[in-house]
Amino acid sequence: MEECRYCRLLDRLIDVFVCYQIPVDDEGRPRGLVLLDFNPAFEKMMGIKKGELVRGDMITEMPEEFTRFGFDWFSTPVNLTEMDEPLRSEYYSKHLNCWYEISICRDEGGCFAAIFRDISGRKQAEDSRKKTLYFLTALLDNIPNCYAMILKKHTREIIASNKAAQETGAVPGEICYKTFGKRDDRCPFCRAPELWASGRTQHTEVRYRGTWYEGIWAPFSEDLYVHYIIDIDEHKVAEQKIANYTLELEHLYYRLEGEMEKVREMHKKTLLPRLPEIKGYSLAAHYQPARRLGGDFYDAIKVGRKLILYLSDVSGHGPEGVLLSTFVKEAINSYINLKPDEIHPEKIMRHLHRQYRRGNYPEDYFICIFLAVIDLLTMELSYIGAGLQAFPLVQMGGGERLQLISRGLPISNAVPAGLMNFTTKKIVLQPGTAIFFYTDGLVEQEAGGIHYGMRLPDVFFKNSHLPPEVIIQAVNEDFREFNGGHLLGDDDITSVVLRVGR
Secondary structure, eight states, X not given: OHHHHHHXXXXXXXXXXXXXEXXXXXXXXXXXXXXXXXXXXXXXXXXXXXXXXXXXXXXXXXXXXXXXXXXXXXTTTTTOOXXXXXXXXXXXXXXXXXXXXXXXXXXXXXXXXXXXXXXHHHHHHHHHHHHHHHHHHHHHTXXXXXXXXXXXXXXOBEEEEOHHHHTTTOOTTSBXXXXXXXXXXXXXXXXXXXXXXXXXXXXXXEEETTEEEEEEEEEOSSSEEEEEEEEOHHHHHHHHHXXXXXXXXXXXXXXXXXXXXXXXXXXXXXXXXXXXXXXXXXXXXXXXXXSSSXXXXXXXXXXXXXXXXXXXEESOSSHHHHHHHHHHHHHHHHHHXXXXXXXXXXXXXXXXXXXXHHTTOOTTOOEEEEEEEEEXXXXXXXXXXXXXXXOOXXXXXXXXXXXXXXXOOOBOTTSOGGGOXXXXXXXXXXXXXXXXXXXXXXXXXXXXXXXXXXXXXXXXXXXXXXXXXXXXXXXXXXXXXXXXXXXXXXXXXXXXXXXXXX
């Protein structure tokens, strides 16, 4: 009964099982191979039909199937004794294109028992993970000020690291807190346990030994995770400058009641810019606040071969408007100073959005903005909008008429961050192109049940061949006629014209 049960178990075993002896001559040389027992999986692996092998017969000449399989039945267990632990190894069969994990043991009678377990899937996964590790570390090598490590769960052993981390001693085989952290126990701010418990990416910012770092712990596989350490000291210094400046402006807010005229002068001198002079391009602007202090703002900044041009419309037409307009200016300028080589509309807007959310402004405050970046050499214009529904009009040099439509939500703490969509669009300008940028106050002005936005396109396109200052003058004269002889509207009015030279 026990023998029958044993046979049934062997027949059902997925792994390959074989029991054999190696008879030797007087000089200890193998005379052949005696297969004492084997299961159907062994016949399948060797490619031998059922009944072709007879248990107990000695094989003196290896069948072709054994030769193709390639396993050395004689040399592999030669030093194995009955007192040894099972001999474990891995073997690759070219014929079958399979990897096997082999366990061989020997009894006191000189019989060998071997189990072949197919580990091809595991090997493929390991190869895939090695390739992933290679490409990931190669990618992380190119991220500035970033120390990146791939670690084992719980032990924190470094499996892979980028060049920046290796320069600190954080090389594979070491423990992260001993090498990078230079300590004998785990870092007190380590969020790896929270990652292991929840499976969700963890994040923190910490000042460690005089330097500010951003730490990120992210899942990588069942037994590995990625730890990014980013040096953000310069960013923190810049943020602190902005925070200090914002705090000063908040104090100023409470003193504005008796100094509105002085603030109006400050608005003119510090916020409204002088437009840059650019060879091959010309600019002109008009600004008309609805009250003594306005919520509109514009700027044009030349950085290398790039021109950044933006118009913003913020909540409020008093001190709070100046506060937010100043914040917009300082936030964008801080990004330009920090990353002059990464001038891109989406990156600038994301920086502005992050800085605003950190400012903890009231939910009824908001910023609407349209931002464009022009490559002055290639004449490529990239643009993005957030809440500003006044879409610029474009008269291309070749005669085509366009509108730069970019719909997006305003920047506000009342809008969840996940709903913000900063998508950049692009067009290539032509020599002679004219673009009319403006804010809502111009097109939403109403007279006789009609909004001025119904008239503006005709006025602009009719005069688009003229210099920018003449185009603005023509629009202002038409608006004055529409508005009963007044340039002052119900809301702030801002317009900027850009022309590409022929």
